[in-house]
Amino acid sequence: MTILEEPIKGTPTTKNxxxxxxxxxxxxxxxxxxxxxxxxxxxxxMSTEEELDDAVKAAQEAYPDWRRTPPVARARYLYxxxxxxxxxxxxxxxxxxxxxxxxxxxxxxxxxxxxENVEVACGIPTLMMGxxxxxxxxxxxxxxxxxxxxxxxxxxxxxFPFMIPLWSAPYAVATGNTVVIKPSEQCPLxxxxxxxxxxxxxxxxxxxxxxHGEKKVVxxxxxxxxxxxxxxxxxxxxxxDVIYPRCGTSGKRVIAQAGASNMMVIMxxxxxxxxxxxxxxxxxxxxxxxxxxxxNLIVVGEDNDxxxxxxxxxTATAKGIIVGNGLDESVQMGPVKDAGKKEKILGxxxxxxxEGGKLRLDGRKPTILGDYPDTCFxxxxxxxxxxxxxxxxxxxxxxxxxxxxxxxxxxxxxxICNQNPxxxxxxxxxxxxxxxxxxxxxxxxxxxxxxxxxxxxMAFYPFSGMSGSFYGILHTQGKEAVRFFTESKVCxxxxx
Amino acid sequence: MKLHTASxxxxxxxxxxxxxxxxYEDLAQRYPNNEDVFLAYAKENRKxxxxxxxxxxxxxxxxxxxxxxxxxxADDHTLDxxxxxxxxxxxAVDKAVEIEEKMIRFYTVAAEQSMSLMADVPRNFKIVARKxxxxxxxxxxxx
Numbered sequence: 001m002t003i004l005e006e007p008i009k010g011t012p013t014t015k016n017x018x019x020x021x022x023x024x025x026x027x028x029x030x031x032x033x034x035x036x037x038x039x040x041x042x043x044x045x046m047s048t049e050e051e052l053d054d055a056v057k058a059a060q061e062a063y064p065d066w067r068r069t070p071p072v073a074r075a076r077y078l079y080x081x082x083x084x085x086x087x088x089x090x091x092x093x094x095x096x097x098x099x100x101x102x103x104x105x106x107x108x109x110x111x112x113x114x115x116e117n118v119e120v121a122c123g124i125p126t127l128m129m130g131x132x133x134x135x136x137x138x139x140x141x142x143x144x145x146x147x148x149x150x151x152x153x154x155x156x157x158x159x160f161p162f163m164i165p166l167w168s169a170p171y172a173v174a175t176g177n178t179v180v181i182k183p184s185e186q187c188p189l190x191x192x193x194x195x196x197x198x199x200x201x202x203x204x205x206x207x208x209x210x211x212h213g214e215k216k217v218v219x220x221x222x223x224x225x226x227x228x229x230x231x232x233x234x235x236x237x238x239x240x241d242v243i244y245p246r247c248g249t250s251g252k253r254v255i256a257q258a259g260a261s262n263m264m265v266i267m268x269x270x271x272x273x274x275x276x277x278x279x280x281x282x283x284x285x286x287x288x289x290x291x292x293x294x295x296n297l298i299v300v301g302e303d304n305d306x307x308x309x310x311x312x313x314x315t316a317t318a319k320g321i322i323v324g325n326g327l328d329e330s331v332q333m334g335p336v337k338d339a340g341k342k343e344k345i346l347g348x349x350x351x352x353x354x355e356g357g358k359l360r361l362d363g364r365k366p367t368i369l370g371d372y373p374d375t376c377f378x379x380x381x382x383x384x385x386x387x388x389x390x391x392x393x394x395x396x397x398x399x400x401x402x403x404x405x406x407x408x409x410x411x412x413x414x415x416i417c418n419q420n421p422x423x424x425x426x427x428x429x430x431x432x433x434x435x436x437x438x439x440x441x442x443x444x445x446x447x448x449x450x451x452x453x454x455x456x457x458m459a460f461y462p463f464s465g466m467s468g469s470f471y472g473i474l475h476t477q478g479k480e481a482v483r484f485f486t487e488s489k490v491c492x493x494x495x496x
Numbered sequence: 497m498k499l500h501t502a503s504x505x506x507x508x509x510x511x512x513x514x515x516x517x518x519x520y521e522d523l524a525q526r527y528p529n530n531e532d533v534f535l536a537y538a539k540e541n542r543k544x545x546x547x548x549x550x551x552x553x554x555x556x557x558x559x560x561x562x563x564x565x566x567x568x569x570a571d572d573h574t575l576d577x578x579x580x581x582x583x584x585x586x587x588a589v590d591k592a593v594e595i596e597e598k599m600i601r602f603y604t605v606a607a608e609q610s611m612s613l614m615a616d617v618p619r620n621f622k623i624v625a626r627k628x629x630x631x632x633x634x635x636x637x638x639x
Contacts, residue, residue, distance in 0.1 A: 089553060105503045105556060330499075332500060332564065456558050
């Protein structure tokens with residue numbers, strides 16, 4: 001058992017990165033807690049509205065020069081950043097594990113996904129190209145130019161603290177905008193390290209700013225007249241009831257990516273050997289704290305023998321999952337982020353039991369590898385006899401739980417998927433192209449998996465949630481992000 | 497000890513390759529006539545280790561099953577590289593062949609287990625196993 005070295009030592013206090021300088025905040029200080037040992041590893045200041053305003057001013061002042069910087073030159077800053085991210089790949093990954101608790105494999109995966117977005121944004125000279133039509137009428141031509149808009153706000157969640165701001169920021173700055181990022185106050189360290197690398201890459205002051213904080217900063221961002229748009233990833237109630245309407249009121253463009261209660265549909269013809277590890281990653285990876293996680297398993301068909309054999313395989317593998325410190329390379333599942341989140345998940349398990357669910361695997365008192373307090377740890381929990389009306393299906397749990405339902409056929413399974421309030425990511429496991437196509441065609445969600453448990457779109461595809469899981473029009477990542485961060489300016493010209 | 501995760505498996509690869517590299521460095525000292533070849537093997541071992549680590553770092557994402565890709569018994573694949581002080585050249589080559597065969601077995605099993613789960617990593621395992629097969633032929637041709 002190898003436990004990798006922790007990169008964060010002492011108890012540093014994070015600073016804001018404003019106008020190319022590291023600035024101490026005057027705000028209240030919160031502890032950043034490592035959920036494995038339940039100990040403070042750093043402190044983060046809850047910035048004030050004035051500090052947010054300083055960052056927006058810096059971004060606003062940097063904008064005209066940055067906009068005039070040719071896209072090919074802006075891309076070169078991103079290339080330099082990309083090189084620095086590769087050089088510091090391992091440290092960045094370990095910081096994520098230390099601040100969040102996820103396993104080192106998961107953190108490295110997160111780092112890779114983040115870098116991929118920087119790589120895609122490096123193609124901005126091509127991605128930003130407009131369109132031209134000659135002779136729309138005799139002697140008159142028309143063309144479209146994509147132009148940047150100004151200052152964008154990026155609000156990141158705790159579950160992928162490094163990667164998710166990178167779904168937006170590289171595209172925003174590549175297209176000529178400037179950004180103010182508010183990382184999660186629970187996991188602010190990887191964004192702080194990223195900003196150090198941005199600084200090292202030589203981005204002009206004010207192009208990339210980081211302001212730590214919580215609701216006060218978010219509210220100030222939403223109301224700030226000089227922030228032209230917001231990207232947000234977080235819970236559905238916040239996306240739906242706060243971010244989206246507030247941006248509408250203040251005239252900001254918005255991408256608000258929200259929660260999920262994803263369905264994994266199992267057809268009796270699936271490849272069981274390949275399906276089981278995919279389900280482990282889907283339901284229990286990142287300790288279930290991701291909007292692409294499987295939350296519900298729908299086993300299709302009335303063949304009880306298949307059901308029993310399949311569930312035996314799933315349960316046996318889930319039972320064997322090694323829970324512990326994510327920096328221990330043998331660990332397959334880390335803790336959830338904090339005690340409050342653990343309590344909430346336990347509440348959902350209780351609710352599932354009260355509503356008639358039966359425990360097939362009880363992860364409430366897990367065996368932990370190593371001598372760590374159980375404050376934030378949970379093991380995989382599997383509840384059978386779940387129905388679509390239950391709270392544990394209709395609400396996002398964000399923990400390592402699997403609710404198992406049965407459907408008589410694929411039509412019924414698709415109906416269950418489509419009736420759920422969330423439409424983020426559903427998957428089918430089958431060896432039939434016919435079933436796969438029907439599922440893809442009829443299921444109403446943004447990210448669809450065929451024999452894949454985590455339907456994480458690559459950086460050159462949009463992260464495509466739908467209603468209940470997404471509020472806005474365009475999504476983060478790839479070409480849609482380029483569209484979001486630019487306005488289409490159309491010019492019609494005639495020379496007399 | 498069981499190996500389940502990609503991270504611990506790649507660390508194990510690093511350990512195996514380093515141990516066998518050190519074995520060849522020892523042979524290079526003991527048998528100066530073949531020093532160049534043995535040192536080239538040691539260098540190649542470290543290159544394989546880097547190649548596999550690079551493949552892992554390039555493909556690891558949340559879409560692949562990095563935490564569940566392997567079910568390897570590490571004890572079945574650990575290397576015994578001890579060679580008696582007075583070992584003959586022929587005994588040393590036999591030992592080298594034994595080590596290479598063991599590593600081929602490791603890479604073959606690891607590739608089979610992770611074939612549909614770890615993208616480029618199993619492909620690299622297979623490449624290294626294939627190259628080792630050639631190394632065995634070369635070693636055997638000397639005895």
